[in-house]
Amino acid sequence: MILTSSQQALNLMGTVLVDPGDIIAVENPGYHGAKLAFLAAGVFLKPVAVDVDGIIVSDIEDSRGPVHAVYVTPSHQYPTGVTLNLARRLALLDWAQRTGGWIIEDDYDSEYRYDGRPLASIQGLDRAGHVLYLGTFNKMLFPSLRLAYLVLPKQLVRPFVAARTLLDGQSPLIAQAVLHEFIREGHFTAHIRRMRQLYHARRNSFISAAEKHLSPYVEVAVPAGGLSIACYLRDGLDEGRTVEIAKSVGIELSTLRRLYLGGQGRQGWLLGFAALSPDAAARAMQKLSYALSNECK
Ligand SMILES: Cc1ncc(COP(=O)(O)O)c(C=O)c1O
Numbered sequence: 155m156i157l158t159s160s161q162q163a164l165n166l167m168g169t170v171l172v173d174p175g176d177i178i179a180v181e182n183p184g185y186h187g188a189k190l191a192f193l194a195a196g197v198f199l200k201p202v203a204v205d206v207d208g209i210i211v212s213d214i215e216d217s218r219g220p221v222h223a224v225y226v227t228p229s230h231q232y233p234t235g236v237t238l239n240l241a242r243r244l245a246l247l248d249w250a251q252r253t254g255g256w257i258i259e260d261d262y263d264s265e266y267r268y269d270g271r272p273l274a275s276i277q278g279l280d281r282a283g284h285v286l287y288l289g290t291f292n293k294m295l296f297p298s299l300r301l302a303y304l305v306l307p308k309q310l311v312r313p314f315v316a317a318r319t320l321l322d323g324q325s326p327l328i329a330q331a332v333l334h335e336f337i338r339e340g341h342f343t344a345h346i347r348r349m350r351q352l353y354h355a356r357r358n359s360f361i362s363a364a365e366k367h368l369s370p371y372v373e374v375a376v377p378a379g380g381l382s383i384a385c386y387l388r389d390g391l392d393e394g395r396t397v398e399i400a401k402s403v404g405i406e407l408s409t410l411r412r413l414y415l416g417g418q419g420r421q422g423w424l425l426g427f428a429a430l431s432p433d434a435a436a437r438a439m440q441k442l443s444y445a446l447s448n449e450c451k
Pocket residue numbers: 158159160161162185187227232260262290291292293297301302
């Protein structure tokens with residue numbers, strides 16, 4: 155299905171895939187857009203911890219009852235940036251086979267991978283039709299485009315089409331036709347190739363600058379792909395206070411703790427690196443480091 159956004163797909167899942175009171179397992183920390191869409195549908199969320207290999211699949215079971223679906227961002231987990239390894243992808247499929255649960259695979263930005271070879275998507279490994287696969291052009295190209303897609307198991311196509319037709323009919327055809335030509339003429343592939351190189355270089359220089367200027371304050375988690383980097387605050391620093399200090403020098407910091415369910419979580423920042431030139435990023439970090447050093451003396 156062609157949709158306007160991943161968000162629209164997540165909302166449709168709330169309507170079609172689950173009933174109020176069902177349980178959906180989500181990565182913890184995890185993507186707020188997904189959690190809010192599921193909560194709006196009246197489901198219970200089961201937070202499942204994430205380690206260096208992604209969501210801990212053996213922790214998906216919930217004492218309240220069967221888990222109906224699990225939402226994952228396997229290529230680079232939002233917000234930690236870790237990649238779900240192959241063994242866990244297979245374990246997730248095994249869980250779906252055993253329980254009849256659904257796997258919601260949000261593969262946002264998977265085209266932007268810089269280290270190692272891309273892993274097969276869970277949907278690509280699935281032989282039994284348990285995976286709903288989500289991709290979005292809004293991040294691959296630009297956010298105001300509003301085009302995304304959802305690959306559905308066969309038995310879900312009709313109910314999703316019915317719900318989507320009720321909601322808003324279809325995505326704008328003119329934008330789809332233009333994007334179709336853009337892809338057909340090879341510009342899309344060329345764009346991804348060019349941007350992957352650019353973002354790869356920007357990620358590397360962003361990390362070097364962060365390690366140079368900000369290492370007294372944060373530990374930088376290098377992601378294998380994507381457009382943002384998680385930075386974990388060192389002990390003794392308060393996330394809210396760092397946001398205020400940054401704001402006082404004109405820098406907006408997106409934070410990590412709010413992305414955890416259940417009150418406890420690591421403090422830190424989620425920094426987008428793709429839109430900044432290496433010089434601009436280094437200058438901002440220098441400014442931030444100076445402001446933090448005044449405060450933390
Ligand atoms: C995990 C994740 N999925 C999806 C999206 C957004 O996609 P869309 O704009 O198509 O809703 C984002 C945007 O930041 C995201 O972080």
